Amino acid sequence: MYVDLNKSLTDEQKLLKQSMHEFARDVMRPASIAMDKMTPEETIAEGSPMWDVFRRAYEQGIHLRGFPEAVGGSAFGPLESHIVNEEFGWGSSGLAIALAVCSFPFAFAMGRRDPQIMEEIVNPFLTDRQGKYIGCWAITEPGHGSDTLMPGTKFHTDEKIFWGLTATADGDDYIINGQKSAWVSNGTIATHALAFLGVDRSKGMAGGGVAIIPLNLPGVSKGAPLNKIGQRALNQGEIFFDSVRIPKTYMLVPPEAYTGAIDAVLAGANAYMGSTFTGVARAAFEEALTYARDRIQGGVPIVEHQLVQKKLFDMFVKVETARQISRATLVYNQGQFPPGTVYSISSKVYCTQAAFEVASDAIQLHGGMGLTKELLVEMLFRDARASMIEDGSNDILSLTAAKKIIDTYAP
Numbered sequence: 071m072y073v074d075l076n077k078s079l080t081d082e083q084k085l086l087k088q089s090m091h092e093f094a095r096d097v098m099r100p101a102s103i104a105m106d107k108m109t110p111e112e113t114i115a116e117g118s119p120m121w122d123v124f125r126r127a128y129e130q131g132i133h134l135r136g137f138p139e140a141v142g143g144s145a146f147g148p149l150e151s152h153i154v155n156e157e158f159g160w161g162s163s164g165l166a167i168a169l170a171v172c173s174f175p176f177a178f179a180m181g182r183r184d185p186q187i188m189e190e191i192v193n194p195f196l197t198d199r200q201g202k203y204i205g206c207w208a209i210t211e212p213g214h215g216s217d218t219l220m221p222g223t224k225f226h227t228d229e230k231i232f233w234g235l236t237a238t239a240d241g242d243d244y245i246i247n248g249q250k251s252a253w254v255s256n257g258t259i260a261t262h263a264l265a266f267l268g269v270d271r272s273k274g275m276a277g278g279g280v281a282i283i284p285l286n287l288p289g290v291s292k293g294a295p296l297n298k299i300g301q302r303a304l305n306q307g308e309i310f311f312d313s314v315r316i317p318k319t320y321m322l323v324p325p326e327a328y329t330g331a332i333d334a335v336l337a338g339a340n341a342y343m344g345s346t347f348t349g350v351a352r353a354a355f356e357e358a359l360t361y362a363r364d365r366i367q368g369g370v371p372i373v374e375h376q377l378v379q380k381k382l383f384d385m386f387v388k389v390e391t392a393r394q395i396s397r398a399t400l401v402y403n404q405g406q407f408p409p410g411t412v413y414s415i416s417s418k419v420y421c422t423q424a425a426f427e428v429a430s431d432a433i434q435l436h437g438g439m440g441l442t443k444e445l446l447v448e449m450l451f452r453d454a455r456a457s458m459i460e461d462g463s464n465d466i467l468s469l470t471a472a473k474k475i476i477d478t479y480a481p
Contacts, residue, residue, distance in 0.1 A: 094161025159349025
């Protein structure tokens with residue numbers, strides 16, 4: 071286990087780190103390795119290791135991390151959240167994302183404190199210990215990707231740019247039409263979607279709203295699970311909405327509050343990605359270090375060669391730097407409104423890039439063996455590559471953050 075530079079960790083936090091590491095090591099990583107070799111259809115079929123991971127996570131209440139203790143949650147602070155995110159990223163970034171997203175609609179809906187929503191949607195999730203209720207974040211569309219995550223830019227308010235999934239008022243209901251793309255995490259297994267959609271076309275993407283939609287309603291259909299190179303343990307797939315009717319109370323965020331909501335979500339999601347892919351970077355570094363100690367070349371373990379030592383040191387620095395920026399971001403944004411979105415984006419962009427670079431260097435140190443499907447580093451490399459696109463591509467996120475820096479930074 072790595073040396074934690076925070077010497078103020080409590081005994082409870084140390085125990086949390088150990089227990090979550092064991093769950094990541096014994097449950098998540100073996101399942102992820104097995105699922106990496108399966109077809110997308112096999113990963114979600116009955117008997118797949120994925121369902122065992124969900125069941126065991128729900129049994130331990132892991133799906134309720136961050137929920138108030140009054141409803142059975144763990145009420146983690148930012149440091150505890152980072153500890154869990156890093157360990158789960160170390161175990162499997164794909165399953166880490168799946169487990170995080172599964173609670174997203176229910177946590178969002180709970181903030182409304184609406185009696186109907188609590189009874190029909192939130193309470194069943196809170197009492198679930200079998201993984202029956204699974205959420206997804208339905209935001210990406212065939213015609214819209216990172217441009218859904220650019221508040222503060224000219225693209226966000228251009229009325230010529232509008233959502234593909236729309237909600238039209240009809241009495242006490244909304245009628246939902248359109249689709250979400252194949253990149254919806256948990257898309258083909260979810261029971262509920264937190265859908266980001268268009269409500270007021272005159273405001274462009276800023277005229278969006280956020281609705282919770284049960285996916286067993288008439289008019290909802292799903293596509294095939296996506297076949298992709300990385301994070302194959304993370305189910306993703308399309309969702310289609312054909313005149314799906316929801317009560318107006320299910321519109322959790324109206325257009326007038328949408329820009330603030332998307333900024334907060336952007337800050338939270340990017341901070342999560344930074345801490346999770348710190349774990350991926352660490353996993354790749356540890357694999358490389360272990361191999362370098364064992365592999366003999368030139369009559370000695372390759373760890374004794376200076377070029378290898380320099381590469382390992384550079385990898386170590388990236389892992390430690392990623393941990394510091396991702397932790398600092400989570401701590402700063404706790405209870406901060408508006409959140410420090412620039413720092414969350416910085417965390418996501420830096421940590422995912424670091425994970426990719428460390429995983430690439432780990433493959434290099436493994437030589438030809440690093441290219442084989444039999445070693446973990448090959449999967450970590452593919453998983454890390456996906457992270458620089460998901461939750462907003464790093465290039466577009468950088469432009470969004472740059473605009474905020476230019477407008478607000480005071481030398």
